[in-house]
Amino acid sequence: MSTAPATAPAPERPLPIPTRESQPHWDGMREGRFMLQHCSGCGKVRHYPRPVCPHCFSMESAFKEAPTGGAIHTWTVCHHPFNFFFKAAAPYIVALVDMDAGVRVNAQLRGISEADLKIGKRVRLGFEPVNKEVTLPFFVSD
């Protein structure tokens, strides 16, 4: 006869499940390179990865390494842990950043106080391995 565990299992971190479109981006993250999808037809960058260019409708694309600098577009400070995995980290800042590469990235912003947050503030994307397969982005003040 089985008995109920004394404590609930530790909450699991939600992890990205790469698709055929996004795999090169996540492979790049693991190598510490910020790889973005560029249309082979018109050259425009797009993120998040998708099969077709919405500008020229080319289905050909290539991933290129992009610069990691950017400026804060907006932010939120997450206090309530909707997923219990993030309970220990809360409150944490999530900054939405206009990357110099021409796309936006949402990631946790570390080493800065709430009072210093403002639109346009320069930040830089860093790489944080969470396991052998997955590396996630975060931001620090530039």
Next chain:
Amino acid sequence: MAHPLREAAAISGIGETAYTRGTPKSALALQLEASLAAIADAGLSPRDIDGVVPYFPGGGIAEDFIASLGLPDLKLSLFVPMGGATFVAAIQSAAMAVASGVCNHVLLAVGRTGYSGARVSTRLQQFPQFALAAEFEAPIGMFAPAQLYAQGARRHMELYGTTARHMAEVAVVTRQHAILNGNVVMNKPLTVEDHHASRMISDPFRLFDCSLESDGGAAIIISRSDRARDLKKPLVTIMGVAEGHPESPASIAQRPDLLEFGLVKSAPRAYEMAGVGPKDIDVAEIYDCFTFTVIRQLEILGFCKTGEGGPFVMDGRIGLGGDLPINTHGGLLSQGHVVGLNHVIELTRQLRGEAGRAQVKDAEVGLVTGYGDMGDGSIAILRRAA
């Protein structure tokens, strides 16, 4: 030439269950209970229903309605998967169905156990339209609507000086209206101080900026206007209706302007179809998943300019007796969260003169919005027909 859908269809029946936190009933049972109430309100028999638009995901599907209500010949089964924009958008779909003669009476219905069942705020990743947010944003700790929408609110505050005081006003006025309604989850007075003292969820949203997780069901029936005229209740016609989808619909983060919702596209179309403008609106039921969402929609709807939504809601303007009474039933913030079908029900009551203690005097033309799925926006403009 008037738009062919203008006043071609009407809201002929409305029904809702008690709004609670805690129910032994299933989502399907709540949905069917509300449906039977709407059918009775219209003076119809369940056998008269020949089109259904159930909320998806959650609750029943067309097969459940056929089996449960004994529908002899269902001619239209639709899902309109737009989250909180679903039902106001589905008014357009149903109006098209009855105006074209495909259906006579289309039932729109939702049942939710958002409190006692799977909690609303934890279900995001189950929606296919959120796959990209699940892949790129959930892993960094960004996945609940309160978090995703907070960034837009923060940007509005930084650009235009919108404040927590403005957002509190929406919560406080909405609560005052809820208390007049009675069938509500939140029935105790709320002050600005209560709002400011409530715990931070995702800055700038505090607890009382967020809509409820609640249990309940709601339903309406759309009929062709000439058929509805012969039914039980005063005729409330659909003057204008539209749905709109923003750029980058599945990811707010990648949207060129975070504050440009689908309503930016749908509102001008609905006003044009209706042949009215913001100045003609006597009462408005605005989708209120968050207090800030109301403030921004009031701007998009043309009641004030972009950036002026915060000051606009102050000084009694949005309360009963004000220039533009809004959410006269208590909304999602204080009545219950049935993805905005309660807003359509309340507007219909207002235009019939059935809104009880929350009745807006001589309400003749009103507006209702839906907002959901990261920014889809729908709008309907209704009128009490002579």
